[in-house]
Amino acid sequence: MKSTFNRDQLAITIAISGIALVPWCSTAHADENFVQMYGIVDAAVGYVSDVSGHSSVREIPGTVADRFGLRGQEALGGNSYAIFTLENGFNVNDGTIGQGSSGTTRIFGRQAFVGLQFPALTVTAGRQYDMMYDMFSYSAASYLSPYWYRPGTAANLVGANGSSADFDRLGGVRVDxxxxxxxSAIPGWTFSSMVGLGGQPGTLSDGSTVSAGVRYQGKALGVGAAYTNFKEADGTSNYVTWAVGSNYVIRSLTLTALYTSTQYSRTSDSVKVFEAGVKYQFTPAVYVGAAYAFMLPNHDASNVILRGNHNQAGIDIDYSFSKRTDVYAMAIYQRASGGNAAQIFILPSTGIGGGSTQTLVAVGIRTRF
Incomplete structure (x- = not known):
C-alpha cells in the first residue's frame, strides 16, 4: 500500500517530538546541552475604518506574530557551543503556515539556522534576519505592536520571500x-554583518543581500545603526535601507526614537521616516505606550514605495496576568496627504483604504511558552 506524508502531518510530528523532549530539557540545562521548545500564540479582534471604502470588523493576527520553535545548544568546551534555531510561523485564526510564498512550502519559515558560538563571536548560516530587524528595539513597534510598521509596499517591488513586506524592513526580512x-568583544557593543548569497549562476552579486549593524546597550541608554542592500536577481537595481535609533530608560519611563531611509535605484524613489515614542510602566502588570511617525517620500504622489506624506499616531495599553499571558487594546490612526490613500500595515492585507485616513482598533490576548 502506498503511503503519503503531507506537510501538515510533518508539522504535527515535529510538535509531538518537541513535547517529548521537554522532560529531558529540564535536566539537560545543568551540563549546558539542551533542546528547548518555545512559542507565542496571539489572537485579536480588530476594526478597520476603511478597506476599499468600507469598514471591517474581523478576527486578525495578534500584535505579535504566532510562532512555534525549537532551539538548542551543545557545549564544545572552552565556553564554545554549537547552536541552532528552527522556528515556524503560523496563523492562529485558521492554523495555516505563516511564511508561505509563491511556489514555496516553508515548515520553518521564520528562522532556520545553525552555527557556532564562541565567548565573543557567533557565526551562523541559514535563513536569518538582516540587521534592520535589530532596529526593532528602538521603534515604538516594540511596545505598540507590529501594526505600527510601515505600509507593506516592498512586496510589490522586490517580493516578500515569506517575510514582512513593510518598506523599510523593520518588521524583519528573512534572508535565505x-x-x-x-x-561582542567590546563590553556593551555588538557588531554584526551578513551576506546572503543570491544563487544566480555566473555571478555572486545578483540576488544577493549585504547587511551590517552596530549597537550599544548601557544601563539606561541604547543606540544602534543598520544598513541593508538587496540587489535584484536580474542585477538591474538595488533596494537599500538604513536606520539609526535610540532608546532611553528612566525608571518606569522608556523613550524611543528612530530614523529610517529607503531607496529604490530603479526609480530613484526614496522614503524617510521619523518616529518618536514613549512607554510608561504604571505597575509591573500595566503599561501604556504612545507614538508618532512621519513618512516623507521624495517624489510625493509618483513615488512607487509610498505616495504622499503620511502622518501616523498610535496608543496601546497592556495588562499582564502573569509572565506568560497578557491582554491588550491598541489604536492606530494614519492620514495621507495630497488625496493619496492611507494604508496601515496589516497582515493579512486588508487592502488600501479608499480615502486619505484609516483607523485600526484591536483588542487581543497573547500567551508565551
Missing amino acids: NSVKVST
Missing part, C-alpha cells in the same frame, strides 16, 4: 542562504 557574523 545567508551567513551572519556577530561579535
Whole structure:
C-alpha cells in the first residue's frame, strides 16, 4: 500500500517530538546541552475604518506574530557551543503556515539556522534576519505592536520571500542562504554583518543581500545603526535601507526614537521616516505606550514605495496576568496627504483604504511558552 506524508502531518510530528523532549530539557540545562521548545500564540479582534471604502470588523493576527520553535545548544568546551534555531510561523485564526510564498512550502519559515558560538563571536548560516530587524528595539513597534510598521509596499517591488513586506524592513526580512557574523568583544557593543548569497549562476552579486549593524546597550541608554542592500536577481537595481535609533530608560519611563531611509535605484524613489515614542510602566502588570511617525517620500504622489506624506499616531495599553499571558487594546490612526490613500500595515492585507485616513482598533490576548 502506498503511503503519503503531507506537510501538515510533518508539522504535527515535529510538535509531538518537541513535547517529548521537554522532560529531558529540564535536566539537560545543568551540563549546558539542551533542546528547548518555545512559542507565542496571539489572537485579536480588530476594526478597520476603511478597506476599499468600507469598514471591517474581523478576527486578525495578534500584535505579535504566532510562532512555534525549537532551539538548542551543545557545549564544545572552552565556553564554545554549537547552536541552532528552527522556528515556524503560523496563523492562529485558521492554523495555516505563516511564511508561505509563491511556489514555496516553508515548515520553518521564520528562522532556520545553525552555527557556532564562541565567548565573543557567533557565526551562523541559514535563513536569518538582516540587521534592520535589530532596529526593532528602538521603534515604538516594540511596545505598540507590529501594526505600527510601515505600509507593506516592498512586496510589490522586490517580493516578500515569506517575510514582512513593510518598506523599510523593520518588521524583519528573512534572508535565505545567508551567513551572519556577530561579535561582542567590546563590553556593551555588538557588531554584526551578513551576506546572503543570491544563487544566480555566473555571478555572486545578483540576488544577493549585504547587511551590517552596530549597537550599544548601557544601563539606561541604547543606540544602534543598520544598513541593508538587496540587489535584484536580474542585477538591474538595488533596494537599500538604513536606520539609526535610540532608546532611553528612566525608571518606569522608556523613550524611543528612530530614523529610517529607503531607496529604490530603479526609480530613484526614496522614503524617510521619523518616529518618536514613549512607554510608561504604571505597575509591573500595566503599561501604556504612545507614538508618532512621519513618512516623507521624495517624489510625493509618483513615488512607487509610498505616495504622499503620511502622518501616523498610535496608543496601546497592556495588562499582564502573569509572565506568560497578557491582554491588550491598541489604536492606530494614519492620514495621507495630497488625496493619496492611507494604508496601515496589516497582515493579512486588508487592502488600501479608499480615502486619505484609516483607523485600526484591536483588542487581543497573547500567551508565551
